[in-house]
Amino acid sequence: MFLKKRKALTLGFTVTIAFLFIGSCGSFLKDADETGPIARVGESYLYKEDIASLLYDGMTKGDSATIVTNFINNWATKQLLLTKAKINLPEDKLAEFDALVADYQTDLYTRAYKDALVQQAADSMVTETQLKRFYENEKENFRLQERLVKIRFVQLPKRFLNKDEVTKRLKSFKKKDIAYLDSIGVQFKKLNFNDSLWVSASRVINEIPPLTLENQDKYLKKSQFFELEDALGVYLAMVTGVLQVNDVAPLSFIEPTIKQVLINRRKLNYIRQLETEVIDEAIKEKEFEVYAHED
Structure with a gap:
């Protein structure tokens, strides 16, 4: 005490x-x-x-x-x-900590050095051919975990006077309809006319609050038009495509992931090659030797 x-x-x-x-x-x-x-x-x-x-x-x-x-x-x-x-502290514990510090310092320096070399030398360009080849070979590994949809929609103020006209144009969506909708787009609270892109159902639900995980089966169906309303406004939407859970993800949706996978693999291959070359060079220059010994 x-x-x-x-x-x-x-x-x-x-x-x-x-x-x-x-x-x-x-x-x-x-x-x-x-x-x-x-x-x-x-x-x-x-x-x-x-x-x-x-x-x-x-x-x-x-x-x-x-x-x-x-x-x-x-x-x-x-x-x-x-x-x-x-x-x-006991001597054995101090020795253990000293070894850990030395290992950490070595890892820190070598990792920083390898990262710098990778940044300079590793190619980060991925061609369309490489993307498609990888996708075709690995597509079974890209099963969807949630529904994807192609959709166009607008959010109108609650007392919007030309709602019926907007509904008709959003359904038809020909060039003249798109021109009309673009001309009055400043009156919409939200809009999305790019229905060629696949987006996740969760993202659509975030944009259209009356749409929920519970009622998405009712509304997110191919060729389905729906109208929903809440305190913030009226939502008009046309679903033009749907992919379900466990369907193979389309290349356009999974492309960023594939690109990152390919770049990471390329970096790993470069690092393995670098490590091999470092050893080979050290042996050649007699900077690294392994001595024979008897057990």
Whole structure:
């Protein structure tokens, strides 16, 4: 019990000293030697440049003092606890942690280096031929998890006078109908006339709130026209295509995913080749050797 109290008092004393030391940090930092430390714990030193990023023009002396004091005290606490950990933890545990730190550092450096090389060398262009070939070979793996639809729709204000005319034009959708709808489009709250794109049912439901997961079977059917209404307005929609759950996803819908898969595979292949070349070159230059040994 006495030991615990003594450790706590020691830590509290260190924090207090740091506060008094930097209490007027605005003037201290200006007058401090550019290369001199501003705090010390054992053999570890904290310098002015270590805290420069914490301060900016326009800060009050009080704010800067608080920020710098907190940073110094946090730094000191970590240094003191680290010192105690190295003294009190078992040697095998310290060795284990040192190995983990070394592995992490190695992984961090090598990953950053490989990423930089990949960015420079790996080709990110994917041709239509490559997309189609991959799609044809793997299409069974692209089964839909939700319904897709092709749809055109408009949202009208609740008391829109020409609703019947808009309905007729939206159903017919010939060139003259499209021209008419475009001409009055500024009167619509929402509109989507691009019914050549496949979109997910969940996205359509987000755009047309009266349409729900529960009632979508009733309305999202091929060649179905529907009218729904809520407090925000009237929704007129024409469904021109439907794909159901477990149908094969169309290439146009899955294309971004395929493109990313192909690029990722290309990067992995490049990294494997790079690793092989590094080993081969090191062996050739006699920088890497494996010595024979007997078991």
